Amino acid sequence: MPLISVYLRKGASPEFRRSLAGAIKTAFIGVLKLPDDDYNQVTFELDPENMIYDPNFFGEARSEKMILISMSFNHRSAELKAQLFEAVAKNVVEAVGIRIQDVMMNIVETARENWWAYGRTVNRDSGFDSRMVDAPT
Template identity: 55%
Template structure:
């Protein structure tokens, strides 16, 4: 049951925001094997005064169109998280055309017992949704 927060500058087109959500969800399905209906995202549009970041973070020029994606889910292997980052970046670069230089991502891992939703069943071995595909080591 991942929970995704997307922060970006206010005034973006609804189609742009939907493309961000779709690209992130597609990567979660493809890389982590989450079920199609396991879809919870919050989009937070911020005023310019409230979206604060260094325009040359890591020495790379950034634009006013920066997007921060915070992903919360159960622990995954480092390789899976890196593959997820790459899949999201690739998806968002294709549609809606977000340059990788304007994308920032973080993962917050939570214990399996910290999630609740009526009807959810948990695999006792993996601690994830019992409908998920088995994850590689």
């Protein structure tokens, strides 16, 4: 049950936001093997004065199209998180046509017991959604 928060400058079209959400969701389903309906995203559009970042962060030129994707979910291995970062970046670049230098991400891991939604059932052995038969860890 991930929660994705996306931060970008005001002015993105509804189509851009939908494509961005779809690109991220596709990466989560492909890498983390989530059920298709197990996805929650909130998009925050900010005034330019509230998008404060160094335009040359890590020596790479960042443009006004920079987006920040913050992903909250249960603990996964470092290898799986690296795969997810790569898949999200690739999908976002392809879906919305921004440069990879303008995609920034972080992961906030939470304990499995810190998630709740009515109707959710948890596999006692894995701690994941009971519908996730082959969930990678």
